[in-house]
Amino acid sequence: MTLPFDNISPSRMPRKLIRKYMPDEAKLKENRHLSWLGEYIHDPNLWHLTRKSVCKAFMVGLFCAFLPIPAQMLLAAILALFIRSNLPISVGLVWITNPITMPPIFYFTYLVGVWLMDLPAQAMEFELSVDWLSSGLSHIWQPLLLGSVICGIVAGILGYFLMQAFWVWQVNRSWKRRRKNNSNKNQ
Structure with missing residues (x-):
């Protein structure tokens, strides 16, 4: 019996799984909203799916997701450029905080x-109005910001190490399947 991933190197297993859900690199490079990145957007290190770049992307994306600022995606893109993490994953993970999840998270x-x-x-x-933002937010911004930064750091570190563990587990699982298939073929 052959498995669907038998012809793939075990170290490529997590990449195949992640690439399945990633946006198209060429379309992102041509996006006019990303033109401010200039030549930096063409750096191949921002697009590679390696254990190192993906784990760093989880750290960046999860950290930025917890920040109560309007430009989370922009900050995630800048941090991804700075630390050379996978850009699409860094920016995409920011959407953990979306209009539905934002209130309970914050x-x-x-x-x-x-x-x-x-x-x-x-x-x-809570009232989504300019008046509330100017009066209500002024009373809670310090604990909100401190809690958000601390939770972002913890989530980023956890995301980094959990992704490291997942990647290693996935590669080991793939090697075990391959060895089992090879031993079954030889019998």
């Missing part, structure tokens, strides 16, 4: 910040 980071600063949590109604 409420949690606010509570972490309140706990770290040893402050009482303030109960307030």
Whole structure:
């Protein structure tokens, strides 16, 4: 019995799995919204799917996802350029905080910040308006920012090491399958 990945080198297994969900590199390079990156966008290291670049991308993307700022994707792209992580994965992971997940995530980071600063949590109604942003946010921005940065660092580090472990596990699993298939063929 042959498995679908028998003809693929075991070290390429995680790459094949990740590449399945990645956007097209050529389309991203031609995107007019990314033109501000200039020649940096053509650096092949930003597009390779290696264990190192993918793990760093998880660290960057998860860290930026927890930041309560409007330009999370931009910051993730800049950090990806700076530390040479995979650009599409770094930017894509920012979408963990989306309009549905944002309220519970940022409420949690606010509570972490309140706990770290040893402050009482303030109960307030959230209202998406300029008035609330100018008055309501001014009372909670310090614990929110502290909690967000701490949670982002923890999530980034966890993401880095969990992706390292997943990559190694996937390669080992693939090698075991290959050895088992080879021993079955020889019998």
